[in-house]
Amino acid sequence: MTSPMSCDDAKGLFAEYWSGSLGEREEIAFEAHIAQCEACRRDADQLGALWRNLELIPAEEPGPGVRARFYDSLAAFRQGMESAPKRSLRDRLMALWPAQPAWQMAISFALLVIGVGAGYELRPGAAKIAPDGQESSQIAQLRGEIGNMRQMVALSLLQQQSAGERLRGVSYAYQVPASDTQMLSALLATVNTDPNVNVRLAAVDALRAFGSSPVMRTAVIQSIRKQDQPMVQIELIDLLVDLHETDARPELEKIAADGQINEAVREHAKVAMEKLR
Amino acid sequence: MKKTKMKWMVLAGAAVSAMALAQDSENRVTVAFSNPNRPRVLVVNQVQGSVAVRGYNGKDAIIEGSHVGERRRDSDGHGGMHRIDQPGGMDITENDNTITIHGDFMHSSNITVQVPVETSLKLKTVNGGKISVEGVSGDVEADNTNGSVVVTDVSGSVVASSTNGKVTVSLTKVTPNKSMSFSSMNGTVDVTLPADTKANLRMRTDNGEIWSDFDVKVDGARPSQSIDTREGHHRIRIDKTIYGSINGGGPEIQLVTFNGSIFLRKK
C-alpha cells in the first residue's frame, strides 16, 4: 500500500494535483513522490503555473445573433416536430423486422393469415387458417409461432405514421401473452414517446395486462413526470393505484409538490397517495 | 449567417423544390398534389390561431392565411416582390403528395384550406383558435391544446384531442377495422357514429357523465378490471372507466375526458 510511487503512476495525478482535487491519500503519496523526484517536482511547479494561467485566457464570446437564431430555430423545430416521424421508436422497432426479404414476405403473408385486416376478430384462439388449406411448411412453421406473429403485427403497426394505425397496434397488444417483454417495452416506448396523446392513453390502458411485471411498474412510476399531457399523467397514476403499487409513493409525493406540474395532476397524486397508504 | 437558419427551416419541413404552386392573391395560394399514386395528406402545424379544412370538388389544395390583429410587414421584399410560398407568414411544402403547412410562429394567424374530398389530415394548433374539419374522406388526426376540435361530415376514421377544449366529432361513415380515439382533459367529448358501427369501447370520465343512445353492452368480464394478485390481493376496481361494445363489438374506440361528459350518439 505504501510502496513508493513511480513517475508513471504520478503522471495520472498531475491534473488533479494542479486543480487541487486529489483525494487526501493520493495527495500525500504524490507530494512524497515529488519531494524526492526532481523531474516530477519541476513538472508539478512549472506546468502547474501554466495550468493556472490557462484560466486567465479570456473567453471568446459568441455574437448576439446566436441567441435569436436559437429561439427562431426552436420555434421552427417545435412546429416541425409533430410532422416528423418518431425516429427512436421506429428505428428500434425496425430492428426487430428481419432483414431477409424471404422472411419479410413470409411475415407479411402471416399477417394476412392471422387476420390483420380484421383485428377485432382476433380473440385469442380465433386465428384464421389460410383459406385454400394448402400449407407451405413455412406457413406451418409460422402458425406454430402465432404468438410471435401477433407480436410482430403489433410492433409493425406501432411504427406506422398514422395515429389510427398505431392505435390498432396498441389494441393488438391485448392479444399477446403478458410475459412478452418485447411487447411490453414497445408499449412503454409508446407511452413515453408517441407524439399522439390518444395513442399514449390507449397504451397506458394496454399496460394493465402487464400488471404483474415489476419492470412495468417501475417504468410507469418514472414515466409520469416525463409526460407533458395531464391526461396521460392521470391515467398513469390511476394505473399505479389499481396495481396498489406502494413504491410509487415517494414519486407521487414529489409530483404533488412540483409546482411545474398541472394542478389537477397534483391533486390526483395526493388522492393516490391516500389510496396507497 | 442566414444559411444555417434556412437549413433548419428546410429540415423542419420538407423539400420545397419543384413544388407546383400558384399565387392567387397575397393571402391565398393553390398547391398541387404531385403524385396521384399516393394517398393525399395535408399536415398543418400551427401554434397561434385556428385551422379550418374543408373538402371541395377539386384536385388542388387552396390555402388561405390571415393574420389576426397586426399584419406582418414584408419590408424586406425585393422591389415590390414578395415570397409566394409564404402567404400570411406560412411555410408550405409539398413532398410526394403530402402538403405540409407550418403556421407563422411569430404571429397569430388563421389558416383555411380547401382540399379534395379524399384527403387524410394531420392538424395541430396550440393557442387562439379551434380546429374544424368538414366534408372530407380519409384518416383525420386533430390535436388542439386551448381550443375546441369540431369534425363534421367526415367519412373514414378520426383521432382527436384537446386539453382545454371540447371535442365534437360526427362521422357519416366509419372505415371498418380502424381504431379511433377522442379525448379531452377539461372539455366534453361528443361523438356521433353511424347506427351500425361495430366497436369495442373504453369510456372514461372522472367528473362528468356518460350518455349514449347506442345499446352499449357493458363488458363485465374484462379481465383488466382486476389486476393485482400480489400478496394475495385481488382487487376489483369499481371505477370511472367503462368497457363495453356496440353492435357486437369491433375495433377499439376510446373516449376519455376528466372534467367533461361523454356523449356517444347514433346518427
Add this chain to the structure above:
Amino acid sequence: MNATGQVTDNAVMARVASGEVAKMAVLFERHHRALYRYFISMNRNRELSEDLVQDVFFRMLRYRASYDANQSFTAWMYQIARNANVDQAQKRKAEVVGIDEFDDRRAEPASAAPGPEEIAAKGQNIALLKRALERLPDDKREILVLSRFNDLKYEEIAAMLGCETGTVKVRVFRAMRALERVYFALQKEKSA
C-alpha cells in the same frame, strides 16, 4: 435539483426527451457560451463556431430520444459537439486553404489582443500562452479546453472520448508538457 437549487441538466434534458422541447431553452442558456468556446478553440472561425453551436442544439433536439437520463448530460452534449466538429472538419477538408491564410485566420479572433497580461512573478504572457494553445495538435488542445475551460469532469471526458478516466488524466499531463514546449518555443521566437 443540485446544490445551487437548480434543476439539473440531466433532469431538464429528460423532460426535453419526453417531448417538452421548449425546455431546451434552459440548456441553451446554460451551455451555449461554453460550447462556443470549445468550437472556437478547435477551429478559430467565429461564424463556423456559431453555426456549430446551433447545430449541437438541433442535433440534441433531433436525437433527444436517445438521451439516457442516467448518463451525464454534459458528456452527451460534448460528444455531439465533437461529432459536429468532426463532420464539419471533414467537409472542409476538401477546401484548399493556404498555410498563410490559415495562420491569419488563427490569429484573427476579436479578443486576440487583450493587452498582454503579464503575470509578474513568472513573466508569463497570456497572449503568448493563447497562441501556444492554438498551435497544439487538435487532440491535445481539445482535452485541455474541455478540462480547463469547459469544466468537464475527467469521467465525463472519458465517457465522451470512449477511454479510461486514468488515460484522460495522463493525456492532460502530456498535453500540458506539449503546451510548455510550444510556449517556450514561441517565447524564444519572440525574443529573437
